[in-house]
Amino acid sequence: MKTFLNALLFCLIMVPATLLAQTTVSGTVTDKADAMPLPGVNIIVKGTSRGTATDFDGKFSLEVNQGETIVVSYLGYTSQEIVYNGQSTLDVVLQEDAAQLDEVVLIGYGSTTKQDATGAVEKVGDEEFNRGAIVAPQQLIAGKAAGVRVTTGGGAAGEGGEIRIRGGASLGGDFGGTNDPLIVVDGLPIDQRGGAQGITNALNAVNPADIEDFVVLKDASATAIYGSRASNGVILITTKKGRANSPFKVEYGLQASVRNVANTVDVLSASQYRALASDPRFDTSSLGNASTDWQDEIYSTGVGMIHNITVSKGYENFNFRVNLNHSSQEGPLDGLFERSGINMAFVHRFLDNDLKLTLTSNLTSSESDFANDGAIGSAVRFDPTLPVFDENGDYTQYPLNPNAPINPLWFLDPANDNDRQTVKRAITNFNVDYRFWFLKDLRFNLNAGIDYAENDGHRFEAARPNIANGVPLSEVSSGLNRNTLLDFYLNYKTDIESINTNIDITAGHSFQEFYIEGFFDRTSNASISQTDINRNALESYFARASFDIADKYLISASYRRDGSSRFNENNRWGNFPGVSVGWKISNEAFMEDSFFSNLKLRAGWGVTGQQEIGENYGFLGIYTPSRNDAANIQFGYQLSNGQIDLSQPIFLQTLRPEGFDENIKWEETDQYNVALDFGFFNNRLNGTIDAYYRETKDLLSRIPTAAGSNLEDLLITNVGEVTSRGLELSLNGVIFQKEDFGWDANVNVSFQEQEITSLSLNNDPNYFVLTGGISGGVGNNIQILREGFDPTTFFVFRQVYDDNGNPIEGSYVDVNGDNQITEADRQPYKKATPDAFIGFTNNFRYKSFDLNFTFRGSFGNYVYNNSASANGNITAVVNQAGYQANAHSSFLDTGFQNQNLFSDYYIERADFVRLDNISLGYTLPFEKMTLRASLTATNVFVITEYDGLDPEIGNGIENNFYPRTRDIVLGLNFTF
Known part of the structure; x- marks a missing residue:
């Protein structure tokens, strides 16, 4: 006790x-x-x-x-x-956990998690984007995703980029359907023909600072839910919308940039040009006393500025985000792109969060002042011994000759050339998401969107100074693009405990209409005035069912039925199924003590389509009326005071029939995909290996027709097949993750191969189509579409070399052995598309400092140096009527007297590794404000053996290419 x-x-x-x-x-x-x-x-x-x-x-x-x-x-x-x-x-x-497997990723008409995805789906978030003064959203993801290649078009102000997912499934170019992916912004698919008239980039209306993430759907099992437009992949763009229960926040971002061309075409200097005087054909009397670098004269330092002001606030049931932005970017060849916009996002939740309304609206006004890139070609060809101005203060010009180059500075003078376009665009989307009160697992989702754009343009060009009695050119244009969407679907998602299965079922309907109206009026010696209306619609039914059995076995199947007004009633509807499976091996009992934190095997198959044929109604017989006096028939003369007036002829309007194929139908792509996802160390090291095989049949192609068989020499129809295959590897690692220091890295490698397996209607293996137009002659082409070869294959003579390895002019391999060099000796040789390309990104942080950089590389691609082939010879200088032009410096190596346009000597290996982006930042946290300062450089250097302007040319032909720029960007971001 x-x-x-x-x-x-x-x-x-x-x-x-x-x-x-x-x-x-x-x-x-x-x-x-x-x-x-x-x-x-x-x-x-x-x-x-x-x-x-x-x-x-x-x-x-x-x-x-x-x-x-x-x-x-x-x-x-x-x-x-x-x-x-x-x-x-x-x-x-x-800090955000990079090893999370339950991260939500969007898929078509729904979402899933990384661990439950069975298709080839890759997400690139805001924290992974490339940094700098980025105007075109495509540039945010360059080098960031396996199988995705982004190629900028050049250094012009506001220039966009070409996106290729797994190389594209169509022929592309002038003779095939588009290889551009379908882009969906906040649920609204953008018109694949460009989004709006008068712009160089369909995504220029989207402010890069407002993008939350890109989700790339690469294989057919993931893209089949988008059916007829998904053969070339789908990119889902989600814009920022703020967060619930978040404090009032004000952000201001400023990015100031300077940009200069990274390289110029290698031409003869003034001293090298004067050294040509030893040639008896060279006219020394035309030489001037100057030493003018014409490319240096036309290019200047471009200045850019980007402002972003954002306010956001989140309550329990309501959150909003509003962004005001202004971007201006000068091109080094003169020219200016300006964009002002307001982007709004409002999210409201009702009925205990069962009803969610989301409104996003992107309103922009952009103005482009296009520089005349004719100045580039003139700067390459103009005599370097002539001064910019003559003794009268006028631009120095050659004697009158319509073929002579014009002083390149003349093109850049606003008094001589002015080309402006203004585009006002609104992309607005309203989404209703409702969870039924009587069945909480059942949701109804409705999406209504519109992409509306109006454009006005004016172009003036003074009479060309190289033409006697020249006529000035004046053009005005206007138009509107309207893209409207209404889709809805029901989604049922539940867990059936009795069979230990999660099910996710979706079914819905979509209707989208595209309307384009354009007016064009030209005043010159060939006046034209016309109005065009272009309209088509797409109606669709879609469904998907996904099953997760015991958190181990995944099955997903989708189906879409599309009907397009572009095809006749017999071919109007297309069916696009897709199916995929997955096995979460790491969740099996026998893997419990494994060193894998994630191991999943997945495979899929699907069918997708292509309907971008360049015309709306290729199956109809269309008659084009004659306009003004063009193609009219003179019927007689008018009477004046009872007399025939010979000065007033009477014309009758004609109707001109266009060619058509009444049986034209969908281009169809079958794709197979198998992949392994893996992760180690709590998924801090993770990656994916993806392999695919793709076959496209009934290619939409513009092919020559037999004489008398149709109303045109070239006709769009279904012909041929293309197959492609590839392997993609990506590896992500959180290498260090400490309080004061962190390091994470990503590397992705993509291997690809594409081949035309059929091209003609009668399965003729020797049939081919020439493509890839070049300068140096009228109607010359350097590429070939032919069975057994890549669509970007070059078509050349095989050059013969002497014992010292120098090319022998005009000497080519007699391939067919007939003792003469004819067109029959031209052979398919190399290609413009790479065998492999890589992206390598590193992100470092040390206390308040952060450093990130991205390398991109391409291997196995070739470029035809048309600048050298057309002008790298003495004839390019002396064999001109009444003037002498400059030559490409390759002449100093070859000594060629004449053009050798089709020699494989000019097909150059264009492998490269480019330091695409590097950024250093420092963050200063104050009591009520955070300041981050950054310094970014883009296109820092390129390692390559290519002798030309740039090894990364979209179509593989370098000619009159606007050089890419090297940008230096100072950024300041304030958060209150």
């Missing part, structure tokens, strides 16, 4: 002592990425039920005892455990 009383007395003494030892700690939880407070973070004392959550400002207070462990956790972030040692305040910085 005494012992019990002593123990009771001890406890009564210790209880208040324990309570007195418990203290209150307070602090703030912030996001490592932007130093912004995180609301709703769970903070619990480990092993107890004591806990709290942060408020809207990220603040918390908690009673805790000495030595206890505080656990700080938040969805999507790496949890932290902190031992309490008497601190009065506790400020915690959380």
Whole structure:
């Protein structure tokens, strides 16, 4: 009894002592990425039920005892455990967990998680984007995703980029359907023909700073839900919308840039040009006394500025984000692109979050002042010994000759050339997402969107100074593009415990209409005035069912039925199924102690289509009326005062029939995909190996027709097949993840191969079509479409070389052995598309510093150096009527007297490795503001053996190419 009383007395003494030892700690939880407070973070004392959550400002207070462990956790972030040692305040910085497998990714008409995805789906988020003064959204993901190749078109202001997913499934170019992917912005598919008239980039209306992420759907099992437009892949763009329960935030971003061309065409200098005087045909009397680098004269430093002001706020049931932005970018060849916009996103939740309404609207006004790139060709050809201005202060010109180059500075003078386009565009989308009260697993989703654009343009060009009695050119244009969408679907998602299966079923309907109206009026010696209307519609039914059995076995099947007004009733509807399976091997019992944190095998098959045939109604017989006096028939003369007036002829309007194929139908692509996803060390090291095989049949192609068989020499019809195959590897690693230092990296490698397996209607293996127009003659082509070869294959004579390895002019291999060199000796040789391309990105952080850089590389691709083949000879200088032009410097190596346009000497290997982007930043957190300063350089250097302007040419033909720029960007970002 005494012992019990002593123990009771001890406890009564210790209880208040324990309570007195418990203290209150307070602090703030912030996001490592932007130093912004995180609301709703769970903070619990480990092993107890004591806990709290942060408020809207990220603040918390908690009673805790000495030595206890505080656990700080938040969805999507790496949890932290902190031992309490008497601190009065506790400020915690959380970092996004790169090893999360439950990250949500969009798929067509729905979403899934990374671990449940069975198709080839890749997400590139805001934190992974390329940095710098980026105007074209495509540039954000260059080098970031396996199987995705982004090629910028050049250095012009506002220039976009060509996106190719797995190389494209069609022929492309002038003789085939488009290879561009379908792009969907916040649920609205953009018109694949370009989005709006008068712009160089369909995505220029989207502000890169407003993009949350890109999701790339690469294989047919993932893209089949988009049916007739998905053969070349699908890109889903999601814009930023703010977050619920987030504090009021104001952000201001400023990016100031300077840009210069990274390289110029190698031509003869003034001293090298004068050295040609030893040639008896060279007219020394035409030489001037100057030493003018014409390319240096036309290119200048372009200045750019990007402003972004963003306000956002999140409540429990409502959040919004509004961005005001202005971008201006000068091209080094003169020219200017300006874009002003307001982007708004509003999300409201009703009925205990069962009803969610989302409105996004992107309103922009962009103005392009296009520089006349004719100045580039003139700068390459103009005599380097002539001054810019003559003794009268006028631009120095050659004697009158319509074939002579014009002083390149003449093109850049606003008094002589002015080309402006203004585009006002609105992309607005309204989404309703409703969870039924009587069945919480059933949702109804409705999406209504419109992409509306109006354009006005004016172009003036003074009379050409090389033409006697020249006539000035004046053009005005206007038009509108309207793309409207209404789709809805029902989604049922539930867990059936009795069979241990999660099911996700979707079914819906979509209708989309495209309307283009354009007006064009030209005043010159061949006046034209015309109005065109272009309209087509697409109606679709779609469904998908996905099953996750025992969190191990995945099955997904989709189906879409598309009807297009572009085809006749017999071919109007197309069916596009897709199916994929997955096995989460790492979830099997036998893998419980494995060193894999993720291991999934998946495979898929699907059918997709192509309907971008360049015309709306290729199956109809269309008659084009004659306009003005063109193609009219003179019927007689008018009477004036009872007399025939010969000055007033009477014309009758004619109707000109166009060629058509009434049986034209969908281009159809079958694709197979097999892949392995893997992860180690809690998925901090993870990657994917994807292999695919794709076959496209009934190619939409423009082919020559037999004489008398149709109304045109070239006709769009279905002909031929193309197959492609490839292997893609990606590896992501969080190499270090400490409080003061972090390092993560990504490398992706893509191998690809494409081949035409059939091209003619009668299966003639020797049939071919020449393509790839070049300069140096009228109607010359350097590429070939032919069975057994890549669609970008070159078509050349095989050059003969002497014992010293120098090319022998005009000497080619007699391939067929008939002792003469004829067209029959031209052979398919090399190609413009790469065998492989890579992207390599590294991100470092040390305390408040961050550094990231991206390399891109391409291997196995070739470029035809048309600048050298057309002008790298003495004839290009002296064999001109009444003037002498400059030559390409390759003449100094070859000594060629004449053009050798079709020699394989000019097919040059164009492998390259490019440091595409490097950025250094420093973040300064203040009490009520965060400042981040950054310095970024783009296109820093290129390692290549290619002798020409740039090894990365989209069609593989270098001629009059606008050089890419090297940009230096200073960025300042303020967050309040």
